[in-house]
Amino acid sequence: MWPFDAVDWLTLSIPFAYLTILIGSLAVFSNLYRKRKAAKAASLEPWFPPHIQRNVYLSLLHMENPKVPDSILKAALLRRATEDIHRIVQIREAKQAMQVLLQRGSVGDDLWQRFQRAEKEIEEELRDVVNEANAFAPNWGQVIFQSASEMAQNQRIRDRLSDILSTAPAEKEWWEKRKAEIQSNFMKELDDDEKKKADAAASKPSAKAGSDDDAVIVESGGPAEKAAKGKKKKGKH
Amino acid sequence: MSSTDYNYDEQGQFFPYFVITVTALVTVPVTISWLRPSKELESTASRIESNFKPEHADLIEGQRKKQKRRERRLKRALVSVGGWLVICWMAYLMAVTARTIPKIWDPYDVLGVSRSATEKQIKSHYRKLSVMLHPDKAREDPAKNITKETINDHWVEVTKAFKALTDEEIRNNYLQYGHPDGKQSFSIGIALPKWIVTEGHGKYVLLMYALALGVLLPYTVGRWWYGIQRITREKILVASAGKLFREYDNDHTDGAVVGVLSSGEEFNEVLNGHKADNGLSKLEQKVLADGTSLSGVLAKKERQKLDDLDESRRRKVLTLLWAYLGRIELDDENLNDEKYEVAPVALRLNEAYTAIALAYSNTKAVLSAYHTSQNLIQAMRPGASPLEQLPHFTPTVAAAAEAEKSRTHMSIQEFMRIPAEKRKARVVAPGFLSASQFEDAMTVASQLPVLHVERAFFKVVGERFVTPSSLVQFVLKCRFIPPGATNVPAVKSSDLEDIDPEEGDVAAITGRKDDKSGEKPIQPPLAHAPYFARNHAPRWHVFLADSKQGKIAVPPFSFSTFDKPIIDETGKPTFNVQTMKMQFGAPPQAGSYTFVMHMICDSYVGMDTKMEVTLKVEEASKAVEMGEEDEISEPDEDTIAGQMRTLKSGGVSRSSKPRKRVAQDDESSGSDTEGDVESESETDTETDTDEE
Known part of the structure; x- marks a missing residue:
C-alpha cells in the first residue's frame, strides 16, 4: 500500500506524542486546579456559628405527635428573628470596614468570600422568616422584624445594665474597706493624740518645753509671751 | 550555524569576561544590600540608660539574639561571598591565559614615534635613528648579546617601517584601521567555550x-x-487577619483584645509540634491561681473565654500572654522562654488588629488596641499602675508609692511631681526598695520621653480662615518634658506660631518637604521595655475623635521622628518645641466643630493626652467678601467657560487675584482656634501686592 509504506511511523509519532503530552498535562492541571478550588471554596468556614434559634423553630414546626401549639411556634419564630437581627446588624457594621480593609490588602479574599456568602445567607433567611410569619398571620411579616429588633435592643440594654450592676458588690466592698481603713486611721490618730497628751502631762514636771500648748503660745509670739507662760504654768499646777 | 561566521572561544580567553560580567551584575547589588546598615528606626535610635536587669534577663537576651539571627542576611552573605570568589577566579584566569591574538606589526612602534607625528617629524626621527642604528654605525656588544646580525635585522625593520609610513596610503590605513592593508574583515566570536556546543x-x-x-x-x-x-499589608498571615476580623468587637476592653490576639496563626510557629501542650496544666495552675497579680485583673469574662477555648494551643498561648502581662514567674525554663517569645508576636498581631479597629473607626476599640500595644511592650496587665514601668516597681511597691488609696492610678509624671524627699520616703523601706534600686528607677523615670502639648490649632496654609472643604492643617506644638524635670523654661511665644512656607514653595505647601530632606530627623530613644524581647522605637499616634458619636473623625497620624534635638550632648533635655502636622479636608459646611484630640504613645502607659479642640469653619463668602465685585461674574478658571475667557482676554482674569489678597489683609479676625493670626502669611501677601 502506497501511503502507508512511505511513512516513517516512528518520526511521525514524535509530534503527536508531543501534542498529546502537552494537551494532556494542561488538561490534568486545569482539572486538578478547578477541583481544588471548588473544594477550598466548599470548605470555607461559615461566617456565623450554627443558627440554633432557627433549628429550634424548624424542629418544633416538624413535630407531628403531639402537634406544637401555635403560640409556641410564634415565640420560636420571634426568637429566630431576633437572632437574625443580631446577625444583620453585625454584617452591616462589618461591610464598610471589610471593604476598606480588602482594598488596602489587610485581609484576604477568602474572608471576603465568606462574608459575601454570609450576606446572601442572611438575606435568604430574612425572606424565609417573613414568609413564615405571613403564614401564621397575614401581614405579620411586615412588622415581625420591628418587634424583633425591639427585643434585641431590650436584651442588649439589659445585658449592659446587669454588667454594670454586677460590679456594684466589688465596688461596695472596696469602699467599705476603705471606709474602715480611714476610720481606723482616724481613730488611731485620735488615740495617738490622747496618748501624747497623757504622755506630755506625765512628763510635764521634768520637761519645760515640748508640749503642744507651749508651741501654740510660742507661735503667737509677742511681748505677752512670758506672762502667758507663767500664767499657764501657774494654772496647771 | 556555520563555523565561518562565528567562532567559539576555544582557548578560553573571552569566556571569563562573560562570566565576570554576569556575576558582577548579581554580586555587586547583593553585596551592597548586604553591607548597608539597616535604616530602620529600631537600629538607629539611642537607648535609655539603665542598670536594671529584670529577672530572666538571659532569656530575654536570648530571644533578642534569636531575632537578630533571623534578621541576619545569611543568604545574601553567601551569595555575595560566592560571587566575589567566582569573580576572583575569573580574574585569575584572565591574567593567566595568554592572549593569542597575533601581534600586528606596527611601524610606529618600531620607529618609536607617536601616532600623531607628521611626516616631517617621522623623517627627522628616522634620520636620528639612522645615526645610531645603521649597521655601519652601531657597535657590536657581545656582553648585551648584540651581534652583527641583530643589528642588521633591526635596521631592516626600521627601514621597512619608515617606508611604510612615508607612503601616504599605508600611513592612512594605519591611522584609520590600524592595519597597513586597510579595513580588515571582523569576526564575531561567542564567548562560550566550544565544548558546550560540541x-x-x-x-x-x-x-x-x-x-x-x-x-x-x-x-x-x-x-x-x-x-x-x-501575607497581609501588616505583615501577618492572611488567615490570622481573617480570625482577628471575625473576633473583632466594638466593645472589646483591653483585656478582651489580648484574648482576640491569641487567635493568630503566627503562634503555631512559636509553639510547633509537642510544644503546643507541654506544661499547659502547670502553666494554668500558676496563672489562674488566686493571689497572683492577675487575680484582680482577669475579669470573669476573660476567665470564661480561657475556659471556653478547646484548642490546647490557643489556650496555652492565651495563658502565656497573661503570664507575660502579669509578670508571673512560671518556675520552668521552657515556659518562661515561651512567655517572652509570644509577646513580640502578639504585638505584631495587635498592629493588624489596630488597622481593623481603624477601619471600623470606633474610638473605643482603637483606644483599646493602642492600650494593648502599651501593655504588651511594658509587660503590664490592663489596669495596672503605670508606675510599674519603672525598674524594681512591683505591684506592692507601686501601691505604696501611690499612697492615696484611690481606684485610679497615678502616672509616672504625677509621681515625679511629688517632692523628692516625700517620694523617697514612700518607697524606700525594708520590704520595698533599697536606696540604690530607687536611684535606678529615678534615673529611668527622668529619661522617659513624655510629650507635652503646648498648643494645638487648625490652619489653612496662606489663608486666614478655614473655609469649607479646604485642606486644613492640624498643627501641634509639643515639648518633651521628662517626668520630674525641674526648671522647665517657659515657652517662647514665637515658637508656638507656625510660619507659612514661601508662596512659590509648592513642595512645602503640599507637605512633601516636611522631613527636610537634608537634615537627619531626630529620634527619641528606644522604648525602655526591659521585659519585651525586641527593640521598639516609640511612636506617637495623633487622631481626632467625635466624642458624641464615639467615632474617629480624622484617622491617626503617626510620628516617630521629630525636627529638633530632644537632648543635648550632655544628655540634658533641651525642651525644644516640636511641630507635628496632620492634614485633612475640612467639613463642607460652615460651623464650629469640636473634636477630642487623642495623642497616644504606643510604648508607655499613662502618657496619653486627651484634649478638646474646636475647628471653626467660616463661610467661603467671608473670605472673599471684598473681592466679590471682581469675582462675581467671572467663571472659574477650571471650567471650560473660564478657560475660553482666559484665552480671549489673554490672562486678564489673573489680575483679580492680587486684589483678593488685599481684601484679605483688611480682614481682622483670625482663622485658628486660639484667635491669633500667622503674621507671616500677611507679610507674604503684602510684598506681593507691592510688586503689582
Whole structure:
C-alpha cells in the first residue's frame, strides 16, 4: 500500500506524542486546579456559628405527635428573628470596614468570600422568616422584624445594665474597706493624740518645753509671751 | 550555524569576561544590600540608660539574639561571598591565559614615534635613528648579546617601517584601521567555550535550559507570588487577619483584645509540634491561681473565654500572654522562654488588629488596641499602675508609692511631681526598695520621653480662615518634658506660631518637604521595655475623635521622628518645641466643630493626652467678601467657560487675584482656634501686592 509504506511511523509519532503530552498535562492541571478550588471554596468556614434559634423553630414546626401549639411556634419564630437581627446588624457594621480593609490588602479574599456568602445567607433567611410569619398571620411579616429588633435592643440594654450592676458588690466592698481603713486611721490618730497628751502631762514636771500648748503660745509670739507662760504654768499646777 | 561566521572561544580567553560580567551584575547589588546598615528606626535610635536587669534577663537576651539571627542576611552573605570568589577566579584566569591574538606589526612602534607625528617629524626621527642604528654605525656588544646580525635585522625593520609610513596610503590605513592593508574583515566570536556546543554535550546544555526555564523560574515566581498572597499589608498571615476580623468587637476592653490576639496563626510557629501542650496544666495552675497579680485583673469574662477555648494551643498561648502581662514567674525554663517569645508576636498581631479597629473607626476599640500595644511592650496587665514601668516597681511597691488609696492610678509624671524627699520616703523601706534600686528607677523615670502639648490649632496654609472643604492643617506644638524635670523654661511665644512656607514653595505647601530632606530627623530613644524581647522605637499616634458619636473623625497620624534635638550632648533635655502636622479636608459646611484630640504613645502607659479642640469653619463668602465685585461674574478658571475667557482676554482674569489678597489683609479676625493670626502669611501677601 502506497501511503502507508512511505511513512516513517516512528518520526511521525514524535509530534503527536508531543501534542498529546502537552494537551494532556494542561488538561490534568486545569482539572486538578478547578477541583481544588471548588473544594477550598466548599470548605470555607461559615461566617456565623450554627443558627440554633432557627433549628429550634424548624424542629418544633416538624413535630407531628403531639402537634406544637401555635403560640409556641410564634415565640420560636420571634426568637429566630431576633437572632437574625443580631446577625444583620453585625454584617452591616462589618461591610464598610471589610471593604476598606480588602482594598488596602489587610485581609484576604477568602474572608471576603465568606462574608459575601454570609450576606446572601442572611438575606435568604430574612425572606424565609417573613414568609413564615405571613403564614401564621397575614401581614405579620411586615412588622415581625420591628418587634424583633425591639427585643434585641431590650436584651442588649439589659445585658449592659446587669454588667454594670454586677460590679456594684466589688465596688461596695472596696469602699467599705476603705471606709474602715480611714476610720481606723482616724481613730488611731485620735488615740495617738490622747496618748501624747497623757504622755506630755506625765512628763510635764521634768520637761519645760515640748508640749503642744507651749508651741501654740510660742507661735503667737509677742511681748505677752512670758506672762502667758507663767500664767499657764501657774494654772496647771 | 556555520563555523565561518562565528567562532567559539576555544582557548578560553573571552569566556571569563562573560562570566565576570554576569556575576558582577548579581554580586555587586547583593553585596551592597548586604553591607548597608539597616535604616530602620529600631537600629538607629539611642537607648535609655539603665542598670536594671529584670529577672530572666538571659532569656530575654536570648530571644533578642534569636531575632537578630533571623534578621541576619545569611543568604545574601553567601551569595555575595560566592560571587566575589567566582569573580576572583575569573580574574585569575584572565591574567593567566595568554592572549593569542597575533601581534600586528606596527611601524610606529618600531620607529618609536607617536601616532600623531607628521611626516616631517617621522623623517627627522628616522634620520636620528639612522645615526645610531645603521649597521655601519652601531657597535657590536657581545656582553648585551648584540651581534652583527641583530643589528642588521633591526635596521631592516626600521627601514621597512619608515617606508611604510612615508607612503601616504599605508600611513592612512594605519591611522584609520590600524592595519597597513586597510579595513580588515571582523569576526564575531561567542564567548562560550566550544565544548558546550560540541557533539554529545548538547543534550546536557538543553537539560540545563529546561531546568532553568521549566523548573527554577516557575518555582521562584510561584514562591514569590504565594508568599505575597499569604501575607497581609501588616505583615501577618492572611488567615490570622481573617480570625482577628471575625473576633473583632466594638466593645472589646483591653483585656478582651489580648484574648482576640491569641487567635493568630503566627503562634503555631512559636509553639510547633509537642510544644503546643507541654506544661499547659502547670502553666494554668500558676496563672489562674488566686493571689497572683492577675487575680484582680482577669475579669470573669476573660476567665470564661480561657475556659471556653478547646484548642490546647490557643489556650496555652492565651495563658502565656497573661503570664507575660502579669509578670508571673512560671518556675520552668521552657515556659518562661515561651512567655517572652509570644509577646513580640502578639504585638505584631495587635498592629493588624489596630488597622481593623481603624477601619471600623470606633474610638473605643482603637483606644483599646493602642492600650494593648502599651501593655504588651511594658509587660503590664490592663489596669495596672503605670508606675510599674519603672525598674524594681512591683505591684506592692507601686501601691505604696501611690499612697492615696484611690481606684485610679497615678502616672509616672504625677509621681515625679511629688517632692523628692516625700517620694523617697514612700518607697524606700525594708520590704520595698533599697536606696540604690530607687536611684535606678529615678534615673529611668527622668529619661522617659513624655510629650507635652503646648498648643494645638487648625490652619489653612496662606489663608486666614478655614473655609469649607479646604485642606486644613492640624498643627501641634509639643515639648518633651521628662517626668520630674525641674526648671522647665517657659515657652517662647514665637515658637508656638507656625510660619507659612514661601508662596512659590509648592513642595512645602503640599507637605512633601516636611522631613527636610537634608537634615537627619531626630529620634527619641528606644522604648525602655526591659521585659519585651525586641527593640521598639516609640511612636506617637495623633487622631481626632467625635466624642458624641464615639467615632474617629480624622484617622491617626503617626510620628516617630521629630525636627529638633530632644537632648543635648550632655544628655540634658533641651525642651525644644516640636511641630507635628496632620492634614485633612475640612467639613463642607460652615460651623464650629469640636473634636477630642487623642495623642497616644504606643510604648508607655499613662502618657496619653486627651484634649478638646474646636475647628471653626467660616463661610467661603467671608473670605472673599471684598473681592466679590471682581469675582462675581467671572467663571472659574477650571471650567471650560473660564478657560475660553482666559484665552480671549489673554490672562486678564489673573489680575483679580492680587486684589483678593488685599481684601484679605483688611480682614481682622483670625482663622485658628486660639484667635491669633500667622503674621507671616500677611507679610507674604503684602510684598506681593507691592510688586503689582
